[in-house]
Amino acid sequence: MLIFEWVVGVLLGAVLLAALARRVGAPYPAFLALGGVALAFVPGVPNLKLDPELALALFLAPVLLDAGYDTSLRDLKTNWRPIAGLAFGAVAVTTIAVALVAKALVPGMPFAACIVLGAIVAPPDAVAALSVLRHVSLPHRLTTILRGESLLNDAGSLLVYRLGVVAAITGTFNPSEIAPTFLIGVVGSLVAGPVLAFAYVGVMRRFQDTASVIVLQFVAAFGIWIAAEGLELSGVLTVVTFAITVARYSPGITAPRTRILSYAVWDTAVFVLNVLAFVLIGIQISPILERLNQAEQVSASLLAGMVFLTVVLTRIAWVLPASCIDRLEFTGPRKGRREPAASAEEECAPPGLGLRAAVAVSWSGMRGIVTIATALALPQGGPDGGFPDRDLIVFTAFCTVIGTLVVQGLTLGPLLARLGLEDDDPVGQEVGRARAEAYAAALESLDSKASEGPEVVATEALREEFRAALEEARTHDEGRAPETLPSDAVRRRAIAAARDTVLRLRKEGRIGDDAYYVLEEEFDWAELNATPRAET
Template sequence: MLIFEWVVGVLLGAVVLAALARRVGAPYPAFLALGGCALAFVPGVPNLALDPELALALFLAPVLLDAGYDISLRDLKANWRSVGGLALGAVAATTAAVALVAHLVVPDMPIAACVVLGAVVAPPDAVAALSVLRHVALPHRVAVILRGESLLNDAGSLLIYRLAVAAAVTGSFHLSEVAPTFLLGVVGSLVAGPCLARLYLPIAHRFSDAPSTIVLQFVAAFGIWLIAERLHLSGVLTIVSFAITVARYSPGLTAPRTRILSYAVWDTAVFVLNVLAFVLIGIQIGPILDRLTGSDRSDALILAAAVFAAVVVVRIGWVVAANGLRGLGRKLRRGAKPSLAPALAISWSGMRGIVTIATALALPTEGFPKRDLIVFGAFCTVIGTLVVQGLTLAPLLRLLRLEDDDPVGRETGRARAEAYAAALESLRTAGDASSVAALRAEFETALEEAERHEEGRAPESLPSDGARRQAIGAARDAVLRLRREGRIGDDAYYRLEEEFDWAELNVTPRAEV
C-alpha cells in the first residue's frame, strides 16, 4: 500500500511539474529531473529497483516506436549527411571524450567502464528536444535534423554500450570476433523491421475497436524489441524501421477515432515512462551518495562536472566544425550573408534524458566495476543538460532569430487546395439539396482563395469554420445547462459531448489543437 501511495503522489507531482514547465516554455523532463533529484533526499522513500534486463525494453521500446512513427523518411534522406554526422560521428566523439575524461579523473576505473559511461551519456533525448521545439518557431531543416539525430543516435550509442559492458564484465574484447556479428545484426535489423511491419499491419487491421488496437500497438513495441534481442539484432534499428514502415502504410487502414485516441494514449505513455525513469534513478542516487564517502564522493562530483562539460563542449565543437563551417562555405560561395545561428541552435539542443537513464539503470547490479560512479555521472549529466541547456534553449532560439521559409506550410497549402478541388468535384453529383448547395459554396470559396494566393496556399480552415466553432460552443453551454438543471442525465450529456468534440475537432486548425 505504501508503494501505491507513493506512485499516486509521484504522478500528481509530475503533472504539476509538467504544468510549470509549460508555463515557462521549458522541456518537462528538466522539471522531472529536478523532481527525481529531490527524491534522493526525501526520507522514507520506498526502495524501488528495476531488473536491469527490463530497463531497456520498458523505457526504450515504446519511446522509439512513438518517435519513429512521427519521423519523415523523405526529410531524413534529404538531410542524411547532417543527421548521420550527429547520430554516428558526434556519438563516437562524445563517447571517446567522456571515456578519456573519466580515465583521467578516476585512473583506477577500467577503460571498458569509462567507455560505458561515454556511451551512456552520448545520445541526446528526443522527448526533451521536441518539448522545447513545440514552444519556439524553428526552421524546418533544423527541426528535422534534431528529430532524426535523437532517433538514430541511440543505435550507435547502444552498440558501443553493449560491447563495452561485455568487455567490462568479461575483461576481454576482440574486434575481429565482434565485427561480423555486428554487421550481420545491423543488416538483419533493417530487414527484420519492415518485414515484421508487413506482418503486423494485416493483423492490426482485423481489430476495429480502439482499446484492442492500442493494446496491440504496445504489444508490438515490446514484442519486436524482445524478438530482436532473441535474434541478436539491434532493438533500436528494428523498432525504428518497423515504426517508419507502419507509419507509411497504416493511415488508410486505421479508423480516425482510433487514430486520435491512439495519439493521446501514446503521449500519456511516454510521459509516464519519463516520470518512472526519473523517479527510479532519483531513488538510486540517495544510496549511492551514502556509499560514496570521503575522497570517493569528491571524485564522483569532479567526474560528474567533467563529464557534463565534455558532453557540452564536444557537441558544440562537432556541430560548428562539421555542420556550421560547411554551411558557411556554401553561403560564401553563393555570396550570401554567413550565419552560424543554425549550428548554434543544434549544438545547444543536446539535452540528455530517458535513453541515458535507461542505459544507466540497465547496468548489471552485481560485479560491474564503478557502477555507482557511472550511474551518478549519468544522472548529473542528465540534470545538467536538461536544466542548463533546456531552460536556456528557448531564449537562445529567440535571440538567434532563425527564419523559416515554412516548406511544410507551403506543401500543406498546395495539398489542401487539391483536396478542396476533389471535394468540390464529388459534390457536383450529390444533388441540389440546400445543405449540399451550402457545402458546395463553402468549398468553392475556399478554392478561390487558394487559387488567388501566389503560392497556391489554401487557408487554414473553411470560411465558416470560425462561426461553426462559435455555434458548437453555444450548443455545449446549452447542453451543460440542461444537465445542471437535471433535465438530462449523464449518459445523454456524455454522448452529446462526444459529438461536439468531434465536430469541433473537425473545424479547428491543427495549430490550435
C-alpha cells in the same frame, strides 16, 4: 499500498512540474530531473529497483516507436549529411572523449567501463530540445535535423554500449569475432523491421475496436523489441524501421476516432515513462552516496562535473567546425538551381540555416530518458556478478542529465529568442498547396456522383461549402483552413476523396510527413463530425 501511494503522489507532482515548465517555456524533463533530485533526499521514499533487462525495453521501445512513427523519411533523406554527422560522428567523438576523461580521473576504472559511460551520456534527447522548440518559431530544417539525430544516435550509442558491457563483464574484446555478429545484427534489424511492419499492417486490418487497436500498438512496441533482442538483433533499429514503415503503409487501416485517441494515449505514455525513469534513477542517488565515503563522493562529483563539461564542449567543438568543413553541402548550390552567394555568416552554416542555427544546434544537446534507461540497465550485483563501477557510472550519468537539462534546457529558449531565427514555414506552404488540391478533389467527387431526391439540395450546398474552402485555401499562401468542413454521409465521400489526394501527394514526395499529418488530423476531425457516434 505505500508504493501505490507514492506512485500517485509522484504522478501528481510530475503534472504540476510539467505545468510549471510550460508556463516558463522550459523543457519539462528539466523540471522532472530536478524533482528526481529532490525525491532522492526525501525520507521514507521506497527503495524501488528495476530489473536491468527490463529497463531498455520498458523505457526505450515505446519512445522509439513513437518517434519513428512521426519521422519524415523524405526529410531524413534530404538532410542525411548533417543528421549522420550528429547521430554518428558526434556520438562517436563524445563517447571517446568521455572515456578518456573518465580514465584519466579514475585510473582504476576498466577502459571498457569508460567506453560504456561515454556511450551512456553521448546521445542527446529530442524530447527535451523539442519541448523548447515548440515555443519558438524556428526553421523547419533545424527541427528536422534534431529529430533525425535523436532517432539515429540511439542506435549508434546503444550498439557501442552493448559491446562495451560485454567487454567490461567478460574482460575480453575481440573485434574479429564480434564484427561479423555485429554486421549481421544490423542488417538483420534493417530487414526485420519492415517485414514485421507489413505483417502488423495486415493483422491490424482485422481490428477496429479502439481499445484493442491501442493495446496492440503497445504489444507491438514491446513484442518487437523483445523478439529482436532474443534474436540478437538491434532492438533500436528494428523498432525504428518498423515504425517508419508502418507510418508509410498504414493509412486507411485505422479509423479516425481511433487514430486521434491513440495519439493522445501515446503522448501520455511517453510522459509517464519519462516520469518513472527520472524517479527510478533519482531514488538510487541517495543509496549510492551513502555507500561512498567523503573522499569518494568528492571524486565522483569531480568526475560528474568533468563529464558534463566534456559532453557540452565536445558537441560545440563538433558542430561549429564541422559546419565549415567544405560547407558539407550546407551552403553549396543544389543541382539544377542557382542560389545567391552565401553571406559571411552563412559561410559556417548548415544548409539554409546560417551560423546562428549552428549555434542553436550545438546548444540543443540535452540528455534525457535514453541516458537514464541505459544507466539503469547496467547489470547489478557484487564484484563478481555486477558491472564495474556501476554506482559511479549511474551517478555520473544522472548528474550529466541534470546538468544538461538545467543549464542548457533552461537557457535554450532565451538563446533561441536572442538568435532571432525565423521559420519560412515550408510545412505550412505544403499544407496549403495540398489542402487546395484536396478540396478540388472533393468537389470533383461531388460532381462525378449524381445525386437524386433529397441529396440534390444537400450536394449543391456541399459544393458551395467546398468552393468557399477552396477559394480561401487558394487566396492565402499558408492555405488557411476553414473553420468547419462539410459533414454527413455525402460529405464523408468528399472528405474521403480529399484524404486520398493528400495521401497521393505524400507518396509522390510533393509534401512531407509533417504536412501530411496536419491534414490527416484535419480530415479525421471533419470525418468524425460527419459520422454519427454509433458508427464510430
